[in-house]
Amino acid sequence: MNKVAVIDYGMGNLHSVAKALEYVGKNVSVSVTSDAQTILQADHVIFPGVGAIRDCMAEIRRLHIDEIVAEVIRSKPLLAVCVGMQALMDRSEENGGVDCLGMVSGQVRLFNNAGSALVPAHVDSDGSKLKVPHMGWNSVQQVDRHPLWAGIDDGSRFYFVHSYYVELDAQEKASGVTQYGVEFTAALNKGNIFAVQFHPEKSQHSGLQLLSNFLSWDGSH
């Protein structure tokens, strides 16, 4: 039995990700939980997140999810999704600036669609006005041959919904990048961590394939 824990810290809809894991996994048991024992006994752990980073970080700290995640990534594969990915970084610009977990070096920045006297407003590569949130299906270029990309065509579209994006420091490694006014980190890998800005549980075939790959990943890289 492959035990999967979806970390629940009260932020958003975890039903979809649990259902998607049950749909793709053979012989998996999915727990949506904030219980440290359950999470630490799981074989694979999902670290989701939606909503505002300040509220997410407050709940992560209040429920000691930060300590649990630190323990998880020492020993087993962790898939961070959306704001879960952003929470791993050093700091986010959102909510006037919020310190995050610092498990991956980099910043979380706002898409600039308004522009200013010094910085022109960004447009998408087809000339469309850059709407924020970045909402919908965008293409992810794979920059490595990580096992989580197995069976997924390079350039496949995944479903995104976010206003802030991860900008990695030079020593960190993106696994996938996407263009939306800027090129940003759509996926990253660091040891036992794989993190994605898009929602695999909402990205139909490609997303389900990535979740299935995660369930058979042993954390090596």
Place this chain on the structure above:
Amino acid sequence: MALAKRIIPCLDCDKGRVVKGVKFLDIRDAGDPVEISKRYSDAGADEITFLDITASHEGRETTVHTVEAIAGQVFIPLTVGGGIRTLEDIRTMLNAGADKVSINTAAVFNPDFVREAAERFGSQCIVVAMDAKKVSAPGEKDRWEIFTHGGRKHTGIDAIEWAKRMVSYGAGEILLTSMDRDGTKSGFDLPLNRAVSESVSVPIIASGGVGNLQDLADGVLEGKADAVLAASIFHFGEYTIPEAKRYMADKGITMRL
């Protein structure tokens, strides 16, 4: 590669059954929203919008189960609208597996509800649905106002100002329906769409009036919509989703093919 424009089929449901009819050739149960959603998802729909027109409280319990069933089988985004009036309504639908909720009349009667909802659940899941009608006389500068109750009640609120206000309150997306065009199959109100899309920073879903594939393309190319919503042209099998996507792509629109 750019962000793809989206095609969103809309299902109107009453007590857990799709109404207005869906006529697929080989579908087992034309009223089953789960089977229909799965069919659309398999065909390449980019999202599904589920509009609940159930009046009774008991009926709404059914809706929750339906949303749960769809979310267990359909792995694309799901928006639920209709009768969303309280934070508890939103929580119930998100917990059932909806990714977004669409708020319409409740926003007009209590604009702060949108602010509270966005603060509590995040802008990414708050869609504000606005029903607009042209009120300017011929020859005058175009002007549209917000109507409620299926276009029967005039609020006197300017549509552009309303869209800006809803975005400033935290709406993450606008579902814009032209009450002049809804059901007419004469195409979207393109000047309305363009005016709203150019006034706000968030994505716009164009709705109301689609009769053919060129209408969908025009919604994006002329109306500057980020997504197009349609019901009857897909439900009655006049066009399939892959046909629509191919047509739009051939017009130079970025699509997920």
